[in-house]
Amino acid sequence: MAALAPPVAAVRTAVRQALRGVEGTVLVACSGGADSLALAAATAFVAPRQGLPAGLVTVDHGLQSGSAERAAAVAAWAASAGLAPVEVATVTVSGAGGPEAAARDARYAALTEAAIRLGASAVLLGHTRDDQAETVLLALARGSGPRGMAGMPVRREVGGVALLRPLLDVSREDTRKACAALGLSPWEDPHNTDPAYARARVRSAALPALVEALGAGVVDNLARTARLLAADAAALDELARAALERARRQDSALDVAELRRLPDAVRTRVLHAWARERGAPPAALSHRHVAALDALVTAWRGQGPVHLPGGIAVARRGTLLT
Incomplete structure (x- = not known):
């Protein structure tokens, strides 16, 4: 019997580890x-050998x-590989944040909806270590801070569905080698090399330049x-x-004295979470909004209210943020 190609083994091992403790149908x-x-x-x-039904959704x-x-064609291959159920989810890409963000939002919404409708407990996503490295570089360039750089x-x-990334x-390179070893012919998305997209520029230019300057270990x-x-x-x-x-007080107000004694990293997270609770859209809530809220706590000079996305005004009233 031919030996299993190491890249195929590496991908299967990653999937096996990700599926530990998962129950019910999973979708790829x-x-x-x-x-x-x-x-x-x-x-x-792997999934059938762990007693898990496994299907596939292609968007x-x-x-x-x-x-x-x-x-x-992807759906037909999936059915031939024994995956079931198999679905094609057709989406309309529109919305704020540019085409990359709009496509991502539409894709995740379709995957989550399919999982809920099909009774799947988890959706497996194919992001690799290279994707993670690109995400960290993009976050660093955008000044996203530790949360963004956590990738x-x-x-x-x-929505009650676990999104799992087994391949981080x-x-x-190993996923490409695994496909070659299994006789699979992957599709090359032209968006991955289109310089109009920031991630494509990082992939084709920025990350290779870092590897050339600092060595192959940069990605890891x-x-x-x-x-x-x-x-x-x-x-x-x-x-x-x-x-x-x-820090909570009556009518959802926050106690300033309680906030002031917190370390900066904790206090700003509290303010960010509180603003989201009040209805500020997460995608529009930026560092400058949180910094302005923080100034109401730590640099109070009688300034007026802070206006957050979503039409929310936060003011300091004595010892409370309200």
């Missing part, structure tokens, strides 16, 4: 690219010629940075949740 999000195709093939092999964004035919989480709950410790080091910052952010978020409860 598959575009037909090397990363998600290798993930789907590994899931088709047709309708942004490129032939996208419907390509989605149908993509291994697991995130959306697997390289993009950036991904490791994301893991370390994610652990720190989770701890700070937990402290902030407890601090927010201590």
Whole structure:
């Protein structure tokens, strides 16, 4: 019997670890690219051996010629690989934040809806270690802070569905090699090399330049940075949740004295979470908004209210933020 190719083994091992403790049907999000195709093939092999039904959803964004035919081909392959149920989700891409963000939002909404409708407990996403490194660089360039530089989480709950990323410790090169070893022909998305997109520019120019200047370990080091910052952010978020409860007063006001005694990193998280509770849209709530709220606590000079996205005004009234 031929030996199993190491890249195939690496992807299967990652999927096996991700599915530990998962119950019920799982779905793979598959575009037909090397990363998600290798993930789907590994899931088709691993999930039944762990007693889990496994299906696939491929999203047709309708942004490129032939996208419907390509989605149908992915679905046909998935059915032949033993994945079930298999669905094509056709979405309309529109909204704020640019085409990348709009496509991502539409895709995640479609995947979550399909999982809920099909009774799936988890959706597996094909982001690799290289994707994580790119995310960290983009966050650094945008001044996103530790939360942004923590990158993509291994697991995130959306609407009761677990979004899992098994391949964050697997390289993009290994997913390509896994596809080649299995005789699979992945689709090459032209958006991945289109310089109109920031991530494509990072992938084709910025990250290779760093690798050339600092060595091949840069990719793994950036991904490791994301893991370390994610652990720190989770701890700070937990402290902030407890601090927010201590600072609450009547009518959802916050006690200034309670806030002032908090470390900066915790206090700003409390203010960010409180603003979101009040209805500020997360995507529009920026560092400058939180900094203005923080000034009401730490640099009070009688200034007027802070106006947050969503038409929310926050003012200091004596010892309270309201």
